[in-house]
Amino acid sequence: MTEATRARVYQWAYRLLQNHHDALDATQDVLLKWLRYAGREIESGEAWLRRTTVNHCIDLIRKRRPISMGDGAAAWQERDRRRVTDEDIRDRIAMGLSGLTDSQRAVVVAKVYDGQRFTTIADSLRVSVSTVKTHYIRGLRALRASLADLGED
Amino acid sequence: MNCQDIDAHLADYLGDELGAGERAAFEAHLGECPKCRAEVHALDGTIEALRALPGVSADDAQRQTADLIVMRRPSLVRRVMFASLRAAAMIGLGVMLGWATFGRGGDSSSLQGGGVAAQLVVERGTIERGLHPAWYKRGRQVASAPSSFARHLAMIAPRHDSHVAPVSNVAPVSNR
Numbered sequence: 001m002t003e004a005t006r007a008r009v010y011q012w013a014y015r016l017l018q019n020h021h022d023a024l025d026a027t028q029d030v031l032l033k034w035l036r037y038a039g040r041e042i043e044s045g046e047a048w049l050r051r052t053t054v055n056h057c058i059d060l061i062r063k064r065r066p067i068s069m070g071d072g073a074a075a076w077q078e079r080d081r082r083r084v085t086d087e088d089i090r091d092r093i094a095m096g097l098s099g100l101t102d103s104q105r106a107v108v109v110a111k112v113y114d115g116q117r118f119t120t121i122a123d124s125l126r127v128s129v130s131t132v133k134t135h136y137i138r139g140l141r142a143l144r145a146s147l148a149d150l151g152e153d
Numbered sequence: 154m155n156c157q158d159i160d161a162h163l164a165d166y167l168g169d170e171l172g173a174g175e176r177a178a179f180e181a182h183l184g185e186c187p188k189c190r191a192e193v194h195a196l197d198g199t200i201e202a203l204r205a206l207p208g209v210s211a212d213d214a215q216r217q218t219a220d221l222i223v224m225r226r227p228s229l230v231r232r233v234m235f236a237s238l239r240a241a242a243m244i245g246l247g248v249m250l251g252w253a254t255f256g257r258g259g260d261s262s263s264l265q266g267g268g269v270a271a272q273l274v275v276e277r278g279t280i281e282r283g284l285h286p287a288w289y290k291r292g293r294q295v296a297s298a299p300s301s302f303a304r305h306l307a308m309i310a311p312r313h314d315s316h317v318a319p320v321s322n323v324a325p326v327s328n329r
Contacts, residue, residue: 006221007214015208020217027218089205111168112203118168133164140167140196147202 006031008046009053015113016057016097018090030056047124050114051106054097061094096146104139107132154182159189167196 006027013026030053037048097105106125110116118136122129154162159182165171166179183190209217 003215003219004211006218007211010214010218011209011211014214015206018206024217024221028221031221089202093203093206108203112200113208118164118170133168136164136168137196140199143203144195144199147199 005049009049012050012053012109012113013057016054016090016094017060018087022060026053026056026060044124044126047106047110050109051102054105054109055102058094058098061091062098092147096143099146100139100142101135103127104135104142107135108139108143111136154178156182156186156189158182159186159193163193163196166193167200 009030010023010027013030014020014023017023017026030049033052033056034049097108100108103125107121110121110124111118116124118129118132122132125132159179162171162175162179166176171179183193
């Protein structure tokens with residue numbers, strides 16, 4: 001388990017959860033899963049970690065814990081007033097991503113958030129480049145409906 | 154390029170993997186075709202919306218996860234083996250304590266006394282574990298001492314930037 005691997009998982013988790021403590025918890029959970037299940041999957045290690053992290057974070061957001069650990073109640077209320085838009089964007093994006101297929105979600109996250117090339121994504125998912133491109137476009141089209149009004153802001 | 158070419162090159166264009174020449178041809182068609190332009194614009198907006206979530210740099214991520222230690226949980230066989238050894242040790246200790254407490258005579262009450270002491274020791278061990286089931290389980294899976302400490306400290310200590318309600322409306326408490 002390299003430091004870079006832990007950092008990568010944290011980066012994905014933070015991007016989706018927008019909160020340090022939740023991202024750290026998610027990183028621990030994902031790395032424990034990694035210790036148990038690594039090597040049994042078809043895709044590469046990085047693809048497995050990315051997919052598992054994104055799915056784990058979406059599950060967490062679905063459960064919608066009302067108060068994040070680490071904040072006092074007053075601080076939370078203040079932040080709630082100030083960051084309602086950020087929270088809304090985060091939840092909408094998570095819900096949008098949860099509506100995609102596993103493959104579409106994996107490709108969209110790898111491309112949009114990690115900036116990987118289609119050939120790299122194809123290698124890590126062990127599929128053809130044209131399949132990756134198809135997943136990308138279909139994923140974006142599916143997301144368009146749920147995020148349309150956010151994009152206009 | 155025509156509309157079919159646009160569809161074929163859409164992923165490369167949106168993924169920023171189109172060569173300069175093809176990109177110019179692609180954009181030239183967008184200038185002429187409102188249908189294709191609307192489609193590309195909408196998908197571009199979707200990517201922008203996804204990027205609205207701020208991320209953290211690799212350096213920051215490494216700093217934040219530096220204290221994280223993830224350990225493999227002992228296998229079921231090892232856990233059962235250690236639990237059995239612990240129980241056996243407790244019963245043995247109980248019998249020895251009972252023997253020492255209730256005498257070394259050959260009558261039946263001493264054996265009974267040893268049994269009661271063994272039971273007490275075993276029960277004490279069970280209760281001790283039962284009081285901290287989450288800690289007991291989690292301690293075996295994950296150890297993250299410094300970050301865990303900092304997080305628990307943050308839970309009980311007020312943050313400097315937190316909004317604290319004014320205390321003027323609270324009646325002063327006398328020393329007595």
